[in-house]
Amino acid sequence: MLLRSKLALITACVVAVAIAGISVVTWLVTEHNLRTQLDKSMLASLPPPVLRPPEPGMRREFKLRCDEGVPGQGLQLVLQGIQLFKSDGSTCAPPGVDPVVTIAGDDQVTTTTFRDGLTASGASVRVLLVPLDNGDVLILSRSLVEIDDTLAALAGVLVSVAVFGAVLVAALGLWLTRRALAPMERLTETAEHIARTEDLSTPVTVSGQDEVGRLGRAFTSMTAALAESRRRQRDLVNDAAHELRTPLTSLRTNIDLLVRSERTGRELPQRGEVLDRLQAQSQEFSDLVTELVVLARDDRELAREPVEVADVIDRAVKRARSRAHDHVFDVDRSPWRTLGDAAALERSVLNLLDNAVKFGPPGSTITVRSRPGWLTVTDEGPGLPAEHREAAFERFWRAPGARGLPGSGLGLAIVADIVAVHGGAVRFLPTGQGASVRLKLPTIVGG
Incomplete structure (x- = not known):
């Protein structure tokens, strides 16, 4: 069953139950009111001798009429359905009256009492029992046919209204839902179209401020994020394939030279040089794979915890010193903290230091400065022209003068990605000599 059908059915059931409840209450209240009015009219029809202390003559006159068989036409006209239930068990009623069938206990009443009963002909009546001073019981009856007919007609109307209302509400509910x-x-x-075609660019035409509108906007954001993730993945694969083609060709050429030398038995004059190139190229491939893994890693895998930036700088400088003995590192940092992943931040600082080592001449000084909210790495190399500073943070981008140097062009791209994930920014600072890169990171309380 479709959701709209379920909602329409549930709404119809709720309304039907509500209408049924109201109908039952209406019927019961109507029945009570009709019976109350009938009871009041029966009490009002009683003659004064019955409602107040009677005079002896009145009471005897009624008794004599009943005993002597005197037709009670006057009483019959005034009190329709009148009947006298004597203490000896006999009954007396005017001519033409359909007597009420008495039941056990009618002769024992001590106060004015109402009950439902039947006449000798089987008609349903409302019965009023009034005890008299001499032990007899005056019985008045009124037919319940009109009340029963009224209640039956009302029940039919209420049932029809309930059924029609439920059907109408179901139809309206279905239309509205x-x-x-x-x-x-x-x-x-x-x-379904996106799942079938995998076309994440399909527009989602859902608007409004209700839950459906929010769901539509969330779905649009989700597809946009998936499309961006797919684009980045495709670009990374394409760029990696493009960048790996040349080194793979060079690596294959060097390996072919070694294999051919071994098979032919001819000594390769440049054997040592070829082996050195293979070693350097394998190291470059290892570094490239590591950098690709870092770029492909999901941002959600990064930790979110307080990080001492000074400790991160110290570890990165220590690693850089171990592979750049011919450079001087001038470090001045203040203690401060940020929220993020210590290993990722160390990787970004190390990439900046490696770049400074690569472009700085031997024996040059690499300056590291850090204060709360930022850190800067400056080298004494040739620097980078202003027109290339934005492109330097793109993947696989390399400066025209650095194409012959080792590296994959991913170092600064990794720095930019890591810093962006941590809510910071990275940029080149204008400097007279060399290159100066500054990282800005948010500080945390107590940093």
């Missing part, structure tokens, strides 16, 4: 869920249906069709 169809209109209300139309955006949801379009969203479902869009999701």
Whole structure:
């Protein structure tokens, strides 16, 4: 069953139950009011001798009429359905009256009492029992046919209203839910289309400020994020394939030279040089694979914990010193903290130091400065022209004068990605000599 059908059915059931409850209450209240009015009219029809202390003559006159068989036409006209239930068990009623069938206990009443009963002909009546001073019981009856007919007609109307109301509400509910869920249906069709075609650029036409609108906007954001992730993955694969083609060709050429030398038995004059190139190229490939793994890693894998930036700088400088003995590192940092992944931040600082070592001449000084919220790495190399400073943070980009140097062109791209994930920014600072790169990172309380 479709969601709109379920909602329409649930709404119809709720309304039907509500109408049924109201109908039952209406019927019961009407029945009570009709019976109350009938009871009041029966009490009002009693003659004064019955309602107040009677005079002896009145009471005897009624008794004599009943005993002597005197027709009670006057009483019959005034009190229809009158009947006298004597203490000896006999009954007396005017001519033409359909007597009420007495039941056990009628002769024992001590106060004015109402009950439902039947006449000798089987008609349903309302019975009023009034005890008299001499032990007899005056019985008045009124037919319940009109009340029963009224209640039956009311019940038919209420049932019809309940059924018609439930059907009407079900139809209106189905129509309204169809209109209300139309955006949801379009969203479902869009999701099915995307799942079938894998086209993440398919627009999602859902608007509004309700839950469906929020869901549409969330779905649009999700598809946009997936499309961006797919684009970045595709670009990374394409760039990696493009950048790996040349080194792979060189590596294969050197290996072919060694294999051919071994098979032919001819001594390769440049054997040592070829082996050195193979070793350097294998190291470059190892570094490239490591950098690609870092770029491909999901940002959610990074830790989110307080990091002492001074400790990160110290570890990165220590690693850089171990592979750049001919450079001087001038470090001045203040203690401060940021929130993030210590290993990733160390990798970004180490990449900046490696770049400074690569472009700085032997014996030059690499300056590291850090204060709360930023750190800067400066070298004494040739520097980078202003027009190339933005492109330097793109993947696999390399300066025209650095194409012959080792490296993959991913170092600064990794720095930019890591810093962006941590809510910071990276840029080149204008300097008279060399290159100066500054990282800005948010500080945390106590940093």
